[in-house]
Amino acid sequence: MAAPDKIRIVLVDDQALIRKGLRYILDLQPDMEVAGEASTGEEGVELARRTSPDLVLMDIRMPGLTGIEATRSIAETLPDTRVVLLTTFDVENYVFDGIRAGASGYLLKDLNTEEMLAGLRAMHRGATLFNSTTAKKALAQLVSPPPGAEEGGFPDDPLLEPLTERETEVLQLLAYGKRNAEISALLHISEGTTKTHIHHIIQKLGALDRTQAVVIGIRRKLVL
Known part of the structure; x- marks a missing residue:
């Protein structure tokens, strides 16, 4: 049984070699433990629901249920589990879709080990991490006012009801x-x-x- 202070992580990737490499790295960390592996999006969602991990490392491009779709399903049912999209493809649309699906991070597979581990620990503490030039650019676009909006306001897009x-x-x-x-x-x-x-x-x-x-x-x- 995992120590209570360990970060429990589920790996979802259709490439067994990738999962094996990630497991080897993560299991060497004193504060991390792999709670399980899945090779498809469907298996990843089911595994996450069974284990309620702290983090899910999710590949984007998989046969069947994509990583984006699996992320959305996990975010809807496990709000305290944070999904990190891990991909070879630094594509702006993936970032937009990932954020909308509820992903808390977007990391490239060619990231060095130290940066990846630091990113995972930061996300476990509550940070949101989109660690690529394309991801940061896409995130900046999301938080920028839409064209034509007045500075500091959104006159054409009023709140449905003020927040308390x-x-x-x-x-x-x-x-x-x-x-x-x-x-x-x-x-x-x-x-x-x-x-x-x-x-x-x-x-x-x-x-x-x-x-x-x-x-x-x-x-x-x-x-x-």
Whole structure:
């Protein structure tokens, strides 16, 4: 059984050699443990649901259920599990789709070992990491005001309903990468109440998920 302070990671990649190499590296780390491996998106979703890992390293291009689709499924059912897209392809559309699906990170497979491990530890602490030139450019576009918008506002895209003070606090903590349990502890509310606030935030911002809600919140300057 894993030590309670270990970062539990699931590997999802259709190439056995990639999974073997990642497992070898991760199992050498005193603060990490591989909770399981999957070779397809479908298997990855099922494995994540069974093991509730801290992180999922997800390949994007796989036969059947793609990594983006699998990420969306995991994000919807396991909000405290963070999905990191790991890919050979530095493609802008993958970044956009990954963010919208709920991914917390986007790393290239040619990243050196030290940078990858540092990135995974940072994401486990709550950071969001899109570690490639294309990914950073795509993320910058997402948080930039749309063409024609007035500085600091979005007159053509009004809020469906203003956020309450508490909802703004929750959104701020989401932007910091805090998980539901952490938000509950910091605000001294139950996890059920936290989930309700997040649901209301997503609805009011017209977002598809919590990640998109954060992006919209940054664009609207609702969070710092």
